[in-house]
Amino acid sequence: MVSGTALIYDEEMTRYRLLWDYPVCSIEVPERLSVSYSELQIQGLVERCISVPVREATEEEILLAHSQDFLEAIKTTQNMDVEQLKAFASQFQDVYFHQNIYHCAKLALGATLQLVDAVMTKKVRNGIALVRPPGHHSQHSAANGFCIFNNVAIAALYAKKMFDLKRILIVDWDIHHGQGTQYFFEDDPSVLYFSWHRYENQEFWPNLPESDYSTVGKGKGAGFNVNVPWNKIGMQNSDYLSVFFHILLPMAYEFNPELVLISAGFDSAINDPEGKMCATPACFAHLTHLLMSLAEGKICAVLEGGYDLHSLSHCICHTVKAFLGDPVPHLLNISSPCDSALESIQNVRAVHQQHWAFLRSLPISMKHQNVNDDKKLEQFCNEEIHTSSPNYCPLPPKRTAVALLGEKIELPDRCLKINLDSVPSDEIWSFKDSTVEGQKDSLHLQKNLCSVMMKIFQKEVQNGLAAVPCLLEAIKAVLSFCTTCANSVSRILVLYLGDKDYPVSLEDDGNLLLIQMSTKKLKGRESKYHIPIFLPKEGNNVKGVLHALFSLILPVAYMYNPDLVVTALSCQSGVDKKILNQLTSLLQGLAEGQLLCLIHDPEVSFLEDTICSLLGDPILPVTDGVLQGEAIQEVEQQRQRLQEQWGILKTQVTRTE
Numbered sequence: 001m002v003s004g005t006a007l008i009y010d011e012e013m014t015r016y017r018l019l020w021d022y023p024v025c026s027i028e029v030p031e032r033l034s035v036s037y038s039e040l041q042i043q044g045l046v047e048r049c050i051s052v053p054v055r056e057a058t059e060e061e062i063l064l065a066h067s068q069d070f071l072e073a074i075k076t077t078q079n080m081d082v083e084q085l086k087a088f089a090s091q092f093q094d095v096y097f098h099q100n101i102y103h104c105a106k107l108a109l110g111a112t113l114q115l116v117d118a119v120m121t122k123k124v125r126n127g128i129a130l131v132r133p134p135g136h137h138s139q140h141s142a143a144n145g146f147c148i149f150n151n152v153a154i155a156a157l158y159a160k161k162m163f164d165l166k167r168i169l170i171v172d173w174d175i176h177h178g179q180g181t182q183y184f185f186e187d188d189p190s191v192l193y194f195s196w197h198r199y200e201n202q203e204f205w206p207n208l209p210e211s212d213y214s215t216v217g218k219g220k221g222a223g224f225n226v227n228v229p230w231n232k233i234g235m236q237n238s239d240y241l242s243v244f245f246h247i248l249l250p251m252a253y254e255f256n257p258e259l260v261l262i263s264a265g266f267d268s269a270i271n272d273p274e275g276k277m278c279a280t281p282a283c284f285a286h287l288t289h290l291l292m293s294l295a296e297g298k299i300c301a302v303l304e305g306g307y308d309l310h311s312l313s314h315c316i317c318h319t320v321k322a323f324l325g326d327p328v329p330h331l332l333n334i335s336s337p338c339d340s341a342l343e344s345i346q347n348v349r350a351v352h353q354q355h356w357a358f359l360r361s362l363p364i365s366m367k368h369q370n371v372n373d374d375k376k377l378e379q380f381c382n383e384e385i386h387t388s389s390p391n392y393c394p395l396p397p398k399r400t401a402v403a404l405l406g407e408k409i410e411l412p413d414r415c416l417k418i419n420l421d422s423v424p425s426d427e428i429w430s431f432k433d434s435t436v437e438g439q440k441d442s443l444h445l446q447k448n449l450c451s452v453m454m455k456i457f458q459k460e461v462q463n464g465l466a467a468v469p470c471l472l473e474a475i476k477a478v479l480s481f482c483t484t485c486a487n488s489v490s491r492i493l494v495l496y497l498g499d500k501d502y503p504v505s506l507e508d509d510g511n512l513l514l515i516q517m518s519t520k521k522l523k524g525r526e527s528k529y530h531i532p533i534f535l536p537k538e539g540n541n542v543k544g545v546l547h548a549l550f551s552l553i554l555p556v557a558y559m560y561n562p563d564l565v566v567t568a569l570s571c572q573s574g575v576d577k578k579i580l581n582q583l584t585s586l587l588q589g590l591a592e593g594q595l596l597c598l599i600h601d602p603e604v605s606f607l608e609d610t611i612c613s614l615l616g617d618p619i620l621p622v623t624d625g626v627l628q629g630e631a632i633q634e635v636e637q638q639r640q641r642l643q644e645q646w647g648i649l650k651t652q653v654t655r656t657e
């Protein structure tokens with residue numbers, strides 16, 4: 001199984017800087033790399049990564065995207081004096097040159113291609129290249145916005161050529177629009193380019209009309225270019241997550257990429273002078289985590305912008321920790337996106353409706369411009385970054401799934417088997433035949449589940465798995481354990497996939513959030529904390545689970561912010577096993593990864609796959625990610641109904657009374 005995170009960095013890329021007075025370029029300084037790298041060292045992350053050396057890109061590789069004339073012109077900068085460099089720079093917009101910048105631009109591109117090679121040849125699972133100069137503004141024959149060669153665009157062209165890839169996703173979370181990258185792939189359906197960027201109705205640099213949501217791609221590429229404009233500053237974690245849940249993730253799963261490239265600019269984080277946004281460094285751990293279930297985990301993050309050295313270095317550390325599979329930290333106060341963000345989300349979904357199945361059957365209308373939302377500027381967060389990160393992060397608990405199984409399957413050695421012999425031998429279960437009929441059996445159930453839970457709460461393991469004879473019994477056992485023994489757990493999310501009516505009456509005190517996916521319309525009380533999700537069956541296949549996951553379950557779960565997540569699944573549920581594995585992986589972004597999987601009457605292969613998900617191993621992509629209409633309608637109706645109580649579910653600006 002492929003593992004390991006590549007870290008590609010060379011201090012040679014710090015050896016160029018601005019040599020004359022040019023204010024718009026003064027923020028692009030060498031310390032961006034050196035400070036970030038030393039923070040990675042301080043947090044003990046360098047030695048946990050696999051160091052891959054940089055190399056110089058070849059001319060042939062540069063010419064994959066750029067013209068020969070442009071390359072020859074850049075070469076001449078090596079022998080220029082400052083006046084000549086200044087004159088040379090004046091032909092481009094917001095970019096400076098240095099005698100060593102051509103060398104560094106070849107190293108930045110070479111580093112990027114080394115990363116693609118390492119991931120595609122399975123030497124590592126994922127990785128990050130800390131490079132400068134950045135790339136996403138540079139174009140066929142033009143340098144632009146601190147960028148010389150378009151590192152990520154060339155990485156995509158290189159990956160298509162060298163590895164015969166047919167579908168590559170580029171996620172550009174830098175706060176500036178990567179117009180350069182957009183131009184390269186505008187008519188190319190094999191590269192899905194997603195970018196959010198500060199736009200302020202074209203008031204913000206690079207002030208282009210084609211950066212707005214209405215630019216969706218041309219010809220065969222229509223639908224494969226996605227621009228999400230931020231028309232206000234001060235966007236927060238909820239705004240960023242909403243765009244992932246309601247736009248990027250459904251598209252990405254439908255596109256089913258073979259490789260994910262991130263134009264990882266961190267000027268979209270709090271305290272950055274360019275972005276003026278409020279998303280915290282921890283948010284980038286979640287953005288990274290949410291992408292890691294795609295392409296069997298093959299993700300290459302390439303640094304673009306980021307100008308507040310403190311914010312930048314912490315964002316990079318959070319991204320690397322997520323790549324390493326560390327538990328992702330709680331995000332607090334997730335709530336409804338602001339009206340300006342909602343307006344952008346609504347417009348993007350409307351204009352892409354005809355191109356994406358998950359949108360096709362929905363009644364979405366374009367929202368007229370500039371809803372006068374209270375300017376986020378007043379709320380501009382000047383709060384310190386929540387970097388309570390200790391100088392040296394203790395290694396996280398072993399990522400082991402605690403499995404309660406008979407002798408049935410070989411557990412990977414990273415699994416901690418509950419020492420069932422601690423339970424008197426005559427009580428050891430073989431689940432196949434056992435049913436919870438008498439008090440005795442349910443006592444066993446309690447005992448075994450308690451030992452798994454104890455290990456989770458003692459941080460001896462990250463998560464756990466238990467095969468149980470009866471899901472509802474097991475859920476009750478877990479809940480009673482938490483109320484009695486684990487006072488640190490105040491909010492439990494239970495995701496129950498089954499048709500039985502949940503037995504206990506649900507107090508609406510918020511300690512328990514039960515989301516129940518069922519193929520029959522459940523009668524009985526629905527409340528804020530008991531969310532039944534009806535999913536129609538087609539044959540014996542349940543449809544719409546993935547759509548429910550993105551547009552309902554994950555948003556509500558993030559807003560609820562549980563201390564423990566419990567999934568209760570049964571193999572007979574008719575849900576595609578690969579989809580259940582995606583669900584198990586994505587839910588680990590909650591509760592700092594404290595997840596307990598209860599499985600009824602499991603098949604061995606499903607247990608093994610679930611254990612892989614719990615161990616953070618790459619999981620198989622969902623091939624038939626294309627979603628069915630009627631299931632989407634059902635989920636959509638439930639989303640409409642719930643969005644008043646769970647604001648993160650909103651995707652349209654609610655009419656002001």
Ligand SMILES: NCCCNCCCCCC(O)(O)C(F)(F)F
Pocket residue numbers: 024094134135136137145146147174175176177205265267274304305306
């Ligand atoms: N304040 C308005 C002036 C903007 N001047 C140019 C900004 C360039 C941004 C570069 C970047 O951050 O997008 C990259 F990732 F490429 F480095």
Ligand SMILES: [Zn+2]
Pocket residue numbers: 174175176265267304305306
């Ligand atoms: Zn930027």
